[in-house]
Amino acid sequence: MSILQAENVVKTYERPGSTTVEALRGVNLTLAAGEFVAVTGSSGSGKSTLLTVLSGLDLPDSGRVLIAGTEVSSAPEEKLASLRNQKIGFIFQDFHLVPSLNAWENVAFPAELAGKAEARAQARALLERVGLGQRLASFPHQLSGGEKQRVALCRAVINRPALLFADEPTGNLDTRNGQEVVELLLELKAESGSTLLLVTHSEALAGLAGRVLVMSDGRFL
Numbered sequence: 001m002s003i004l005q006a007e008n009v010v011k012t013y014e015r016p017g018s019t020t021v022e023a024l025r026g027v028n029l030t031l032a033a034g035e036f037v038a039v040t041g042s043s044g045s046g047k048s049t050l051l052t053v054l055s056g057l058d059l060p061d062s063g064r065v066l067i068a069g070t071e072v073s074s075a076p077e078e079k080l081a082s083l084r085n086q087k088i089g090f091i092f093q094d095f096h097l098v099p100s101l102n103a104w105e106n107v108a109f110p111a112e113l114a115g116k117a118e119a120r121a122q123a124r125a126l127l128e129r130v131g132l133g134q135r136l137a138s139f140p141h142q143l144s145g146g147e148k149q150r151v152a153l154c155r156a157v158i159n160r161p162a163l164l165f166a167d168e169p170t171g172n173l174d175t176r177n178g179q180e181v182v183e184l185l186l187e188l189k190a191e192s193g194s195t196l197l198l199v200t201h202s203e204a205l206a207g208l209a210g211r212v213l214v215m216s217d218g219r220f221l
């Protein structure tokens, strides 16, 4: 069964001086439930754009994206918001934690948004699970890069999303912290039965995936 389907997805950006960049030039992709797919390719080839469009964070100019059977372009904003909250987890290279919330609050937030009474308890259990049980009250600026990424990982999986997107999740981490984050990511992915689409420049990390897709100039090679 497919959890994500992209058909002929095109995305262009306007650049100052009215030139346009074709970041995605007709991408087709089907992801099956539970898959781990890695995306590689040179800088500027469209990998981050692909993730933002496939996750519904941004809309394509043309083509279709279906997430769990819902067409993203035509879904009303309210439906899209709940889809993002409940079906999708996103991990960024630079963490994207909310600076004014502590680790515990950052992780609990998506579950509270989904109206889960157990949000706080689940967030605490997840943070303990990734070795941050003593850092619940720490704010992002008080955490190391590896710690911040482990918080971001907990936040991404708290609603057990069908789809996990990760854009160079180890790009800002040293080798040891990167390996730790990858191990935890794969463990938590397996537990929630999520599909993982991960962008990386690391051949070693791509090698762990079931499929590797190479992007070049807005298309898969």
Ligand SMILES: Nc1ncnc2c1ncn2[C@@H]1O[C@H](COP(=O)(O)OP(=O)(O)OP(=O)(O)O)[C@@H](O)[C@H]1O
Residues within 6 Å of the ligand: 013, 014, 015, 021, 022, 023, 041, 042, 043, 044, 045, 046, 047, 048, 049, 050
């Ligand atoms: N918001 C934007 N406005 C204008 N152009 C953009 C914007 N975002 C990306 N681009 C352009 O779209 C193309 C694809 O960018 P994208 O960020 O998807 O590449 P990438 O493969 O993720 O690169 P990297 O490996 O460096 O992260 C590039 O030419 C980039 O300059």
Ligand SMILES: [Mg+2]
Residues within 6 Å of the ligand: 047, 048, 049, 167
């Ligand atoms: Mg990128």
